[in-house]
Amino acid sequence: MNTHLHITAWVLALILLIVVLILHKQGKGKGAKIVQMILRLDYLLILYSGGDLLANYIKGGNMLGEAIAKGVAGLWVIVALEMISVKTAKGKPAKSWWIQLVIAFLITLILGFGRLPGGFM
Numbered sequence: 001m002n003t004h005l006h007i008t009a010w011v012l013a014l015i016l017l018i019v020v021l022i023l024h025k026q027g028k029g030k031g032a033k034i035v036q037m038i039l040r041l042d043y044l045l046i047l048y049s050g051g052d053l054l055a056n057y058i059k060g061g062n063m064l065g066e067a068i069a070k071g072v073a074g075l076w077v078i079v080a081l082e083m084i085s086v087k088t089a090k091g092k093p094a095k096s097w098w099i100q101l102v103i104a105f106l107i108t109l110i111l112g113f114g115r116l117p118g119g120f121m
Contacts (some may be wrong), residue, residue, distance in 0.1 A: 002056075006049035013042045013081060018086050029089070043078050052076050063116055070111040076104035079097050 016039040023032035050071065057067035080101035087094035 002049050002052045006046065006053055009045040009049055010077075013039060013046060013078075016042060017085060019079055021088055024088050032089065036089070039081070039085065045081070046074070046078060057116065065106055066111055066115050070116060072109055073104050073107040073111065077101060077108055080104055 016035055020032050020035050020039060023029075023035060054067055054071045058064060080097050083097040084094045084101065087097060
């Protein structure tokens with residue numbers, strides 16, 4: 001059940017990031033700021049569900065290193081999402097954060113769906 005909550009939360013985060021970027025591009029700063037705050041609340045849901053999944057892996061005792069690596073990569077994804085939205089709001093380049101987002105997201109997906117048990121189950 002928590003896996004579905006976790007996946008839903010990070011898909012929602014990606015959608016909210018896209019909405020924030022579109023609103024900034026359209027010059028609707030106030031709307032973008034509101035959506036950005038909702039995105040930050042979604043980070044809490046991601047952290048809660050991801051922490052619960054990590055606790056389940058720790059209880060199981062197997063693949064602990066990979067579970068911790070996935071947790072760290074997941075935190076990296078959240079930081080990259082936040083930095084992209086903040087840099088865009090300030091009109092600063094965010095290319096390096098986009099690159100980091102792609103790398104961290106791929107690591108998280110590969111570990112989450114390819115290596116660790118659970119996936120969509």
